[in-house]
Amino acid sequence: MGVNKPSFTISQVMFLLILGFQFMPVGLADEIINEESNRIRFYMNGAADTSVIVTKDNSSFQVGNLRSIFHFYYTDLALVETALNYTFNENSDSILDLEYLNANFNLNEYYILTSGKFLTPIGRYLGNLRPSWINPLPTDPVGFSEKDSVAPLNGVGLQLRIAHGCFGDKNDFTIFASNGPDLLSNLGKLSVSKTERNYDSNNSKMAGIKWQYLYSDPLHMSISYAQSKVGIGLGDRHLFRLVNTEFTFHDHDHFHNIKLNGEFVHSDLHVSEYLKRTEQAWYLSIVAPLAASKWALVVRSSELAIKDTPQKNNADVTNTLADKSTSSYEVSVGLNYQIRQSIIIKNAISKKIIDHNLEGNDFRIQLAFSL
Amino acid sequence: MTDHHKIKWHHIFSMTAVILISFTMSQTSRADAMTQTRNISSEILPNPELTDKIARGAKLWSITCNKCHNYFAPNNFSKNQWKSLMLHMRIKSGINQQEMLDILEFLQAGTK
Numbered sequence: 202m203g204v205n206k207p208s209f210t211i212s213q214v215m216f217l218l219i220l221g222f223q224f225m226p227v228g229l230a231d232e233i234i235n236e237e238s239n240r241i242r243f244y245m246n247g248a249a250d251t252s253v254i255v256t257k258d259n260s261s262f263q264v265g266n267l268r269s270i271f272h273f274y275y276t277d278l279a280l281v282e283t284a285l286n287y288t289f290n291e292n293s294d295s296i297l298d299l300e301y302l303n304a305n306f307n308l309n310e311y312y313i314l315t316s317g318k319f320l321t322p323i324g325r326y327l328g329n330l331r332p333s334w335i336n337p338l339p340t341d342p343v344g345f346s347e348k349d350s351v352a353p354l355n356g357v358g359l360q361l362r363i364a365h366g367c368f369g370d371k372n373d374f375t376i377f378a379s380n381g382p383d384l385l386s387n388l389g390k391l392s393v394s395k396t397e398r399n400y401d402s403n404n405s406k407m408a409g410i411k412w413q414y415l416y417s418d419p420l421h422m423s424i425s426y427a428q429s430k431v432g433i434g435l436g437d438r439h440l441f442r443l444v445n446t447e448f449t450f451h452d453h454d455h456f457h458n459i460k461l462n463g464e465f466v467h468s469d470l471h472v473s474e475y476l477k478r479t480e481q482a483w484y485l486s487i488v489a490p491l492a493a494s495k496w497a498l499v500v501r502s503s504e505l506a507i508k509d510t511p512q513k514n515n516a517d518v519t520n521t522l523a524d525k526s527t528s529s530y531e532v533s534v535g536l537n538y539q540i541r542q543s544i545i546i547k548n549a550i551s552k553k554i555i556d557h558n559l560e561g562n563d564f565r566i567q568l569a570f571s572l
Numbered sequence: 573m574t575d576h577h578k579i580k581w582h583h584i585f586s587m588t589a590v591i592l593i594s595f596t597m598s599q600t601s602r603a604d605a606m607t608q609t610r611n612i613s614s615e616i617l618p619n620p621e622l623t624d625k626i627a628r629g630a631k632l633w634s635i636t637c638n639k640c641h642n643y644f645a646p647n648n649f650s651k652n653q654w655k656s657l658m659l660h661m662r663i664k665s666g667i668n669q670q671e672m673l674d675i676l677e678f679l680q681a682g683t684k
Contacts, residue, residue, distance in 0.1 A: 272657075307669065313662070315663070329664060335640055362663060365668075373666030415636075415666055421639055449639055451639065453635075542645070543648075
């Protein structure tokens with residue numbers, strides 16, 4: 202067995218990029234830097250939600266979470282931002298979680314360098330649509346929530362955003378490198394951790410790229426790819442790859458202001474030459490404002506499929522590595538009332554099917570607001 | 573056809589019905605923003621460069637700032653609050669610095 206070489210190439214490339222960018226001119230708007238009162242600012246905001254959940258057997262009041270967001274900025278050269286989540290979960294435990302903490306440096310007109318813990322720039326839902334006051338339904342789609350996300354929720358590392366136009370249209374690129382996710386073993390079943398640690402225990406980075414197509418009102422779309430080698434400690438490492446695509450269609454002048462969102466994510470983990478694990482999730486949602494009112498109708502379908510597939514026909518392992526899969530499908534229909542831009546009441550009924558068995562309906566009323 | 577597939581097809585038809593029904597009733601919330609833009613522009617006509625900047629900012633705001641969440645009108649926050657929020661949103665939305673400054677100009681022009 203060969204010695205595992207540390208995967209430092211991605212990190213070295215990012216380090217060189219940072220050194221190079223120090224020599225690039227920094228474009229600061231004169232009118233901003235000259236205003237003394239606007240030079241340094243501290244700002245706090247956040248979001249919170251509470252719910253009532255009714256199922257066939259039970260009804261409960263629930264507190265969701267309180268998310269405190271802090272911004273500290275020095276003119277428009279640097280912005281430090283952090284989000285702390287205070288959660289009171291179903292087991293009545295109070296949990297404090299650092300969702301992200303990063304420093305963003307405005308290198309010039311188009312480039313921003315982010316360092317620290319950030320929401321993984323894969324797709325759109327995890328980074329932009331999860332907050333309860335933005336999500337048009339009280340629940341996350343299957344495959345995109347904290348409990349069952351296919352993609353890692355956050356990463357600790359470096360990220361470079363490039364907001365350049367090319368091919369005559371607006372595009373945005375993001376490249377990132379972060380501590381690689383760990384491989385988890387639970388009763389012999391392997392999976393990839395979805396929250397990255399502050400220490401790269403398997404000395405293997407995750408690297409990825411995202412391309413967004415912007416400002417072609419009404420269409421916005423993106424494609425993302427990431428990969429890493431995952432392992433338990435410094436043991437054998439396995440290839441983990443992720444691909445995501447998403448779109449938003451929202452034409453203000455036609456189609457009566459309907460917003461259509463969809464996203465698809467696929468990951469595969471090559472556990473060994475005999476076994477590959479794939480996880481795949483998608484959702485499609487429609488938000489339709491009703492008449493000249495603050496009401497909106499929402500419908501969303503989502504599905505998550507996890508499959509363990511034997512790769513080679515091996516008599517010794519065939520019996521233990523039969524083709525296994527699990528799937529979850531959920532559909533939700535909701536009616537929302539937007540009290541103000543930042544306060545929304547959501548009423549939604551959801552139906553879930555897990556492994557072809559109907560799990561029953563649940564009805565939720567959620568009050569969500571941003572502070 | 574399994575129950576799972578039947579339910580999936582029912583939901584696809586339901587979503588199609590929602591689209592058709594909502595074609596008959598809706599409103600665009602961007603209309604309010606456009607009205608506010610015209611009002612702002614008319615107040616500062618003597619400075620055409622600023623008017624152009626604000627008009628550019630208003631247009632960018634209208635096509636960028638409700639991709640994820642609903643619109644926030646300019647008078648929802650103070651000038652300094654908008655500054656912090658726009659720095660944060662520049663990173664989230666993928667706009668460049670000039671676009672951020674144009675949108676900020678529009679939003680700050682509409683604060684009290």
